[in-house]
Amino acid sequence: MKVIVLGAGIIGxxxxxxxxxxxxxxxxxxxxxxxxxxxSFANGCQISVSHAEPWANPSAPLKILRxxxxxxAPLLYRFSANWLQWSWTLRFLRECTTRRTIENxxxxxxxxxxxxxxxxxxxxxxxxxxxxxxxxxxxxxxxxKEFDGSLAAAKLMRELGCxxxxxxxxxxxxxxxxxxxxxxxxxGGDFTASDESGDIYKFTAGLAQxxxxxxxxxxxxxxxxxxxxxxxxxxxKITSVEVQRADGQIEILYADAFVLALxxxxxxxxxxxxxxxxIYPGKGxxxxxxxxxxxxxxxxxxxxxxxxxxxxxxGDRLRVAGTCEFNGYSTxxxxxxxxxxxxxxxxLFPDACDYRQPLYWSGxxxxxxxxxxxIGKTNITNLYLNTGHGTLGWTMGCGSxxxxxxxxxxxQPEVEFPFHRF
Ligand SMILES: Cc1cc2nc3c(=O)[nH]c(=O)nc-3n(C[C@H](O)[C@H](O)[C@H](O)COP(=O)(O)OP(=O)(O)OC[C@H]3O[C@@H](n4cnc5c(N)ncnc54)[C@H](O)[C@@H]3O)c2cc1C
Numbered sequence: 001m002k003v004i005v006l007g008a009g010i011i012g013x014x015x016x017x018x019x020x021x022x023x024x025x026x027x028x029x030x031x032x033x034x035x036x037x038x039x040s041f042a043n044g045c046q047i048s049v050s051h052a053e054p055w056a057n058p059s060a061p062l063k064i065l066r067x068x069x070x071x072x073a074p075l076l077y078r079f080s081a082n083w084l085q086w087s088w089t090l091r092f093l094r095e096c097t098t099r100r101t102i103e104n105x106x107x108x109x110x111x112x113x114x115x116x117x118x119x120x121x122x123x124x125x126x127x128x129x130x131x132x133x134x135x136x137x138x139x140x141x142x143x144x145k146e147f148d149g150s151l152a153a154a155k156l157m158r159e160l161g162c163x164x165x166x167x168x169x170x171x172x173x174x175x176x177x178x179x180x181x182x183x184x185x186x187x188g189g190d191f192t193a194s195d196e197s198g199d200i201y202k203f204t205a206g207l208a209q210x211x212x213x214x215x216x217x218x219x220x221x222x223x224x225x226x227x228x229x230x231x232x233x234x235x236x237k238i239t240s241v242e243v244q245r246a247d248g249q250i251e252i253l254y255a256d257a258f259v260l261a262l263x264x265x266x267x268x269x270x271x272x273x274x275x276x277x278x279i280y281p282g283k284g285x286x287x288x289x290x291x292x293x294x295x296x297x298x299x300x301x302x303x304x305x306x307x308x309x310x311x312x313x314x315g316d317r318l319r320v321a322g323t324c325e326f327n328g329y330s331t332x333x334x335x336x337x338x339x340x341x342x343x344x345x346x347x348l349f350p351d352a353c354d355y356r357q358p359l360y361w362s363g364x365x366x367x368x369x370x371x372x373x374x375i376g377k378t379n380i381t382n383l384y385l386n387t388g389h390g391t392l393g394w395t396m397g398c399g400s401x402x403x404x405x406x407x408x409x410x411x412q413p414e415v416e417f418p419f420h421r422f
Contacts, residue, residue: 135299
């Protein structure tokens with residue numbers, strides 16, 4: 001079958017990889033000159049099955065209210081006249097009940113766990129070098145109330161099979177000695193040895209390279225304008241996609257099946273087809289610093305609970321990422337938020353990096369209210385969704401690619417997950 005994958009982030013690229021393995025003729029279309037140049041470019045790099053709690057949880061509404069108007073807040077909500085933002089927010093609030101939160105965590109953990117296993121298999125098969133570290137994720141707390149509040153979430157994770165163990169402040173420092181000078185502030189931590197970290201961009205670029213060698217066709221510098229359907233009222237089908245090349249030329253590309261993997265931009269393309277996706281961009285920031293003193297830079301991937309930041313060591317670089325701003329589709333860098341990243345990293349690891357020329361970046365997380373992605377068929381016979389992976393698209397990426405290839409190839413995916421018809 002001829003399949004067109006729309007979008008070449010981690011989700012589109014992993015979908016293409018598994019589709020070509022199933023013997024399909026695959027084309028991937030992206031407006032950028034290469035793969036993974038939007039949200040899959042410089043994220044936090046954690047493969048974080050054990051921290052699958054969605055932002056929509058019972059404590060979220062109060063925290064968000066408290067942070068309103070605070071420029072360097074971990075989560076900053078800016079009100080706009082955008083209808084999607086308002087309806088998304090109402091759905092988000094509905095997902096904040098205890099019952100919905102637990103249900104969502106179960107789905108996310110199941111997919112994330114399956115995805116980490118799939119990533120490990122792909123890594124073994126392809127030998128892609130992406131600065132992968134399998135040293136676990138260490139979450140440290142500097143606020144007693146937050147630490148006490150985390151006990152229930154960690155217990156739920158353990159019940160779901162994640163070995164997330166609570167540890168004492170001294171054990172935090174034993175595991176990651178670069179935190180020694182912060183010991184007096186740390187009130188506790190938890191550690192999950194089975195989690196990982198690695199550079200999402202390097203991985204996606206390596207997978208795309210091997211996909212090309214296996215026959216996948218990538219059409220870069222090509223903007224997707226719209227999907228075209230036939231006029232069959234009973235079982236509607238997509239016949240083709242209208243695209244615009246870099247030179248302005250409009251073209252129509254045909255296929256038997258289409259996979260929508262446009263991250264935060266999926267909603268706009270699906271809407272004219274009558275498919276209303278609740279995906280709103282959650283802008284996040286990262287900073288990357290050259291490591292100049294490897295002995296004082298962390299190697300275990302960290303979550304700094306007080307500042308809601310994650311840290312991953314990528315070879316001779318240190319990546320720090322986090323924060324969220326609900327502010328539409330702009331990726332413009334806010335200086336206050338950038339400076340807050342460097343201030344905190346310098347406080348944690350003063351001698352580890354050269355902080356003079358940080359590489360700042362921002363990306364748009366494709367957030368659903370529940371953080372559970374849309375993966376599966378739609379009411380249009382040959383249109384499939386693989387989008388809305390929110391805060392955990394790297395963690396859930398390989399498994400989502402494999403699952404959509406299974407569905408398109410007529411197999412039941414090997415993971416318990418709500419693969420609805422949308
Ligand atoms: C600051 C930050 C930190 C994060 N940290 C982590 C982490 O530690 N662990 C984790 O698991 N996840 C993390 N994430 C989330 C993760 O990065 C995303 O969920 C994931 O990258 C989304 O991948 P995607 O393929 O769906 O979207 P994208 O990577 O955005 O891919 C979509 C592609 O579609 C293309 N496109 C869009 N519109 C069009 C169009 N009209 N025509 C042609 N092409 C188009 C874009 O060019 C893009 O290449 C983080 C995100 C951010 C922002």
